[in-house]
Amino acid sequence: MDIRFDELKETLKSQERKLDVISNNLSNINSTGFKRELVFIELLKDKGKDLVSMKIVPDFREGPLEKTDNPLDFAISGRGLFAVIKSDGEERYTRNGHFKVDEEGFLVTPTGEKVLGKSGPINVSIDGLKPGKVEVSPFGRIYVDSEYIDDFKIVDFEDYSVLRKDREGFYYAGNRSGLREVEEPHIIQGTLEASNVNPVDEMIEMITLHRHFESTQKAIKTLDEQLRKTVNDVGKYKTA
Structure with missing residues (x-):
């Protein structure tokens, strides 16, 4: 069974960080000269392990x-x-x-x-x-x-x-x-x-991110249940 806990764990961490960035953008709607931040996420392989590379960069488009x-x-x-x-x-x-x-x-x-x-x-x-x-x-x-x-x-x-x-x-x-x-x-x-944060865009991004977050949590739960079942089945086989 290909259990991808590392990948899912890294994905969950990156989603949490991205949510922090979106929340910070929204909290600075009225901050003079504020530039919204963007998060770029890339899945990498390192010695067979799945790692998530994340970069936060400012969006310097001019505000009103x-x-x-x-x-x-x-x-x-x-x-x-x-x-x-x-x-x-x-x-x-x-x-x-x-x-x-x-x-x-x-x-x-x-x-x-x-x-x-x-x-x-x-x-x-x-x-x-x-x-x-x-x-x-x-x-x-x-x-x-x-x-x-x-x-x-x-x-x-x-x-x-x-x-x-x-x-x-x-x-x-x-x-x-x-x-x-x-x-x-x-x-x-x-x-x-003024700030270049568009609250509508940020809210849409936040809703989308919440959906991804829930999907990742469900995937982790499913893998955990499958692993427990496999361990139990192996235990039953050994005691039979």
Whole structure:
């Protein structure tokens, strides 16, 4: 009897992980700049064992643009990500352009990461005091009280599948494969990019996944019952 418990077990684990990803997508319907994640599953053979290879990649299709009229809200139309720097000095990337000014006059994310320009962290204060009037051109040139200070550092990747996400939701690429700066980005001030999650698509995917999940569980139960029956039959034969 070809009992494929390993394959079924790996399939069940991958389905559970995919369900987690779909649930996370749905929970971020209203998260600015959020990109839904896709799960790709492949069945592999390794030394006669069935293994499931699973890869989670972001779907970088652009989300709807929503006008806010807040001068510190920015959206990227087309490819590219804002660059920010964390407190540990690590550079990260995001499509969420909802920024604010901190006590030192730096443009920062809602969680305090400094937003990067081509010359470093962007400071929009006047003489180190109060922040000035911020205006940004469609190509990302930043002006404070009509004086040019820097350009947004906008980066892009040849292959978005190399990107991974940290606990705070920022993207990074370990080897920075294909990383490049976008010379002429399209920046829209007073606008934010909404999540690209389509709740209908996610719910359909979840329903389909639940059906596969139930089928896999039934298959495991059937194999278990067949194995028990075989063991019992062998036991009866030996005692006969």
